Amino acid sequence: xxxxxQTPKFQVLKTGQSMTLQCAQDMNHEYMSWYRQDPGMGxxxxxxxxxxGITDQGEVPNGYNVSRSTTEDFPLRLLSxxxxxxxxxxxxxxxxxxxxxxxxxxxxxxxxxx
Amino acid sequence: DAKTTxxxxxxxxxGRAANLPCNHSTISGNEYVxxxxxxxxxxxxxxxxxxxxxxxxxxxxxxxxxxxKSSTLILPHATLRDTAVYxxxxxxxxxxxxxxxxxxxxxxxxxHP
Numbered sequence: 001x002x003x004x005x006q007t008p009k010f011q012v013l014k015t016g017q018s019m020t021l022q023c024a025q026d027m028n029h030e031y032m033s034w035y036r037q038d039p040g041m042g043x044x045x046x047x048x049x050x051x052x053g054i055t056d057q058g059e060v061p062n063g064y065n066v067s068r069s070t071t072e073d074f075p076l077r078l079l080s081x082x083x084x085x086x087x088x089x090x091x092x093x094x095x096x097x098x099x100x101x102x103x104x105x106x107x108x109x110x111x112x113x114x
Numbered sequence: 115d116a117k118t119t120x121x122x123x124x125x126x127x128x129g130r131a132a133n134l135p136c137n138h139s140t141i142s143g144n145e146y147v148x149x150x151x152x153x154x155x156x157x158x159x160x161x162x163x164x165x166x167x168x169x170x171x172x173x174x175x176x177x178x179x180x181x182x183k184s185s186t187l188i189l190p191h192a193t194l195r196d197t198a199v200y201x202x203x204x205x206x207x208x209x210x211x212x213x214x215x216x217x218x219x220x221x222x223x224x225x226h227p
Contacts, residue, residue: 004157031213033213033214035215042216042217042218042219043158043215043217045214045215048212048213048214050212050213056212058214059214088155090157090158092158092215094213097212097213100146100163100165102148102160102163103160103213103215104160105157105158105159105160106157107156107157108155108156108157110155
């Protein structure tokens with residue numbers, strides 16, 4: 001198993017550009033989520049999905065869209081990049097949140113918005 | 115989700131056991147205790163979790179007090195590669211905070227040769 005795979009690892013964008021951060025898992029996990037990590041602020045939940053076709057907002061969803069068309073993939077879209085979205089983005093997945101199963105994280109995407 | 119309190123930093127000699135404490139006095143009955151660590155700027159790495167009973171896996175042991183208000187993560191034989199920030203997180207299985215993990219400041223564990 002590759003676990004949780006995030007691409008790209010690094011990206012630089014200009015303000016106003018759009019892009020998609022990819023996240024894929026090969027563990028047949030039903031739950032997937034996106035976090036951002038900023039210095040001194042810990043990780044904050046952006047969006048999550050409890051299964052294919054189902055998504056919901058976390059605590060900082062503004063400026064981001066997600067979709068879950070398959071169990072394996074959970075892409076995060078930045079609609080119009082802003083400097084405030086400069087951050088490290090982590091994707092995580094879990095077999096079952098309802099039974100307390102832990103989440104496993106990818107290695108992150110480091111995104112800079114100029 | 116319940117708030118956790120951890121020491122800001124701890125030191126440990128290589129080869130010795132590292133015991134990392136965590137207070138979670140407001141934990142509720144359906145909340146699990148999770149431990150993660152983050153090395154440099156890598157993704158958080160899951161270590162262990164538990165609900166009521168003590169747990170052990172290949173990485174660590176988790177001791178939860180009987181009243182569940184505190185816990186201790188034990189790394190039995192710390193190595194230099196265990197130097198990281200360790201996060202104690204309390205989260206419910208489902209509910210309104212569905213799956214959300216609240217990462218606080220954590221404990222910076224430094225393992226010395």
